[in-house]
Amino acid sequence: MTDIVMEARNVYKNYGKLEAVRNVSMQIRKGDIKLIFGPSGSGKSTFLRCMAMLTMPDKGEIYLGEQCLTKPGVDLNKARARIGFVFQHIYLFRHLTALGNVELALRQVLKLPKEEARARALAALKEVKVTECMNKYPNQMSGGQQQRIGIARAIARNPDIILLDEPTSALDPELTGEVIDTLRDLAKEGTTMLIVSHEMPFAREVAEEMIFYDEGSIVETGTPVHFFNGPHSERAKKFMTRIINRTTRE
């Protein structure tokens, strides 16, 4: 028995000439909170999508626990049921209420009876503190509320890990706070998370490891303290300076 929840081994993904993911390996243990950051367009989202097998890697292996997901014949739907995914652009089911969004997979994937699915969905909405919107449709809610529903939808199945793809970058600055609060709560509960984000104060507070990603591969890895005090690589140094300047300006 290992406590490795997910692992990527030498993963590659190209889009034509663009190498979005180039020989990336990563291990995530139970309770880990890792944060991937780096310039936009560097392939971070593609790598995260590969982890959830929403995008098929060209080469390399993805493991969920002991199971290799990149082998042919694997039931990917079953695997994805154990992985929570939160999208940058939220992607709620537009024709369903908040409650419906969270309930759907509980009913269809876990095959829970109606009452139980409802109770679990309500508990998830409570956890992200949006029970007041449970009967609203996505377009009747603010971006922050929508993204918290997105998080509720991801955690309701009690997945082994939650992958979050820039969960706050599509939101107005005044709405990012409420989503960050929700993520902080999840972190406190020991949820295993791999987060692509540029929220540096948040990273400093909750991340055990930060991963600087550029041009399709991992450039440097370290604790938040390491990155804030002075990373080794030139590229990470430049990026940190830019981001810290921006944050203090705000």
Add this chain to the structure above:
Amino acid sequence: MFEFVSQFAPWILQGLLLTVEITLFGVFLGLGIGTLLAIGDIYGNKVAKGVIAVYVEFFRGSPIFVQLFLAQYTVPTITHIPIDPYLTAFLVFGLNSAGYQKGYVKGAIETIFEDQMDAGLSTGMSRAQTLRHVILPQAFRIVIPSWTNEFCSLTKSTAALAYVGLFDLVSAGKSIAHITYVVLPVWLVIGAIYLAWITGFTKLMDIIYEKKKIPGIDLLMQ
């Protein structure tokens, strides 16, 4: 001048009934087959896409009268299997409508497809489950206005039934005009009946469209 209306009311009603039945059945069958064709065209391999393209071109590109004629006379002659003419008419109208509705449904699916499919898969649902519970419920809402148009045009196409010996509204008009030598008033009445039925039904569809609208979204198709 309009005495024929009461005199021949049973004929007119009989004709109207067939027109209404064939249209409603055709639109529903067309939606079912059209949806399958749309899914096949999005997911299918080259062969499936090719077959679907030929199907659509045949049913959209040839007059429905020719399709009816082939089904009613030529197919039974070749296969030596007698088919009920009403059943044949139902099927031809359904298959014909599917040729058009495939396009409507495919277009609607494509406007919502990518992000909603990703969202569905990310929760552990299969592609089929996501189609069934997420994509089609949204696509059908978008299709309602096109569906209303399809209903209008299919209703009027039923006039072709008169040429293969089935008693629709136009057949009723022809028979009445033939017997009474009253022509213009007959066609005015027949025309008014089409107009009333189509107007009533489209109003109903408009109400359904409003009711089924997803709250907070004024226009899904942007």
